[in-house]
Amino acid sequence: MAKPKVATASLAGCFGCHMSILDIDDRILKLAELVEFHKSPINDIKKFSERCLVGIIEGGCCNEENVHVLQDFRKNCDLLISLGDCATMGGLPAMRNHVPLEECLAEAYLHGPTVHNPAKQIPNDPEIPLILDKVYPLHEVVKIDLHLPGCPPPADAIWEVLVALLNNKPIDLKYGLLRYD
């Protein structure tokens, strides 16, 4: 039987959740025996070519491209996991939600003490995706099946969840593994 496939992506996050996946340490080699990694930043698979059992997504949605990637994951994965506080709640990037976007752009590209911008131009090239008005948690954009909180979620929590899913067992996380930091 073919191994179940797992895909991962980082949207408006910091990659810390992916680092926490790597923090399962030598169990990553065991995981590689149990599942096949499909599209993920750690390999060179850039497009979905097969259906995946699990999609793990870190980070919320801050631009149109994040939304497209997320919709692509929903379409191609049986189960979607929101991994970490940015995916489940917007996290630190959502701190911009109480400030108008124009003010954030002006501070970064016009007012900063090291800024050299004689044309007073804010980046706007069609090559760069449109920024959304606010940063959205994933479940406000597509249906999410599982939420795993933490900044980042502990490596042991990620391991427990994956092992339970792969063995078709209920997920039973100990108190210390469920945290909001």
Place this chain on the structure above:
Amino acid sequence: MTTTTTDLKRITIEPVTRVEGHGKVSLLLDRQNKVRQARFHIVEFRGFERFAQGRPYWEMPVLVQRLCGICPVSHHLAAAKAIDMLVGVDADKLTPTGEKMRRLMHYGQFYQSHALHFFHLASPDLLFGFDADPQVRNVLGVAAKFPDLAVQAVLMRRYGQEVILRTAGKKIHGTGAIPGGINKNLSIQERDELKKDAPKMLEWAVAGLELCKKFTREHLSDLADFGSFPSNHLSIVRKDGALDLYDGNLRAIDSEGKKIFDQVAPKDYLSVIREEVRPWSYMKFPFIKDLGPEKGWYRVGPLARLNTCDFIDTPVAEKERQEFKALTQGKPNNITMAYHWARLIELVHAIEKIQLLLDDPDLQGTNLVAKGTFRGEGVGIVEAPRGTLFHHYKADKNDQITMANLIVSTTNNNEPMNAAVRKVAEQFFDGREVTEGLLNRIEVAIRAYDPCLSCATHAMGQMPLIVEALDEAGTVVSRAVKG
């Protein structure tokens, strides 16, 4: 220029993988199918500089690191150093325990980050070749073919993370550094646990370095010119010119090694650095103020640091530095692919420093925090694994942040990465067909800089890769997708 020109062809590459972040590449070709322009775009934006305003200053070290989970310790410490200055604690006023605990945390971070980059992200290109099947050209491919190396890679990264856990309290987004010092010391038990594995970690770091050296020497004729170009180099160095990753003053040299400036204190960074805004990238383009945006751009990171420093203060890494310098007869090394070699010398340096610190009884000291008189402004600079990292804050009398300015490591390398992409595109694009090999070569050049685009946009993501060559009418003449 990018959309209105009709006599140019456009090629886009997105997203790039096995680097840390979101970005894409576009190439513009003229009528003769020569590369006219190559651009590496950063496509995410966070707005941290604005939303930090109004937050209490002591939140900065824990808040800012959440821009980047790859090397959160670097942001944690740069912010802590800036806040030290803001509360009136100068670098030389930290208690020995405070400074040494932070240094141990920092070297642990270097060890895990450099190991991660070389073994997990870059080594597949070296072990399998730039044209290898993308299905095996990744860390799990390395695990299948070189199982011992893969286990070492995992354990090396874990060791660095364990050092961080015991100094910062958590492996990712820790809380150890606080204004004026640190919130814990290292217990005897923690010290002994870390000491146990250290010799093995040094041995493996040296073995990794040997592997990288062997590869570079064997392929030197191809690599020397691969995405390479002369440039200025910048880093902090210690007062005596030694490599110092945690603290020092700014030094910049030109491509021949002549000093542009030296021993500029962190608080004076505004007198030497500016950042140009360009409409096609959220990542700004830093330059040396007096030289201007055209001539003043520079490289940072492992290669730049080995070019700017006069010596390394640990024996094995210093011997390796001399060998590295001999390759270019003592002149600055401008070879892009030499970043990997330089990075592994720093990997060795980091574990040597960790060993020295673990033998230092100051780590068991109990005087953790120094106090000062509130100044309301501070600048903190560290050398992060990817290069020089600047944090600058102002706070008002209510302790609320009024100004935050960050120049992150990868941003400093913005122009160099663009130059490397341009060079590789010129060297390997035949003007007709976009091949997988070309795509990966462009990525290989970007990857040499170990860019952390998360930090750079104050954002993070992944970069798959699509390249399209369009003719003048906008019709796709060649298309390649990786994966």
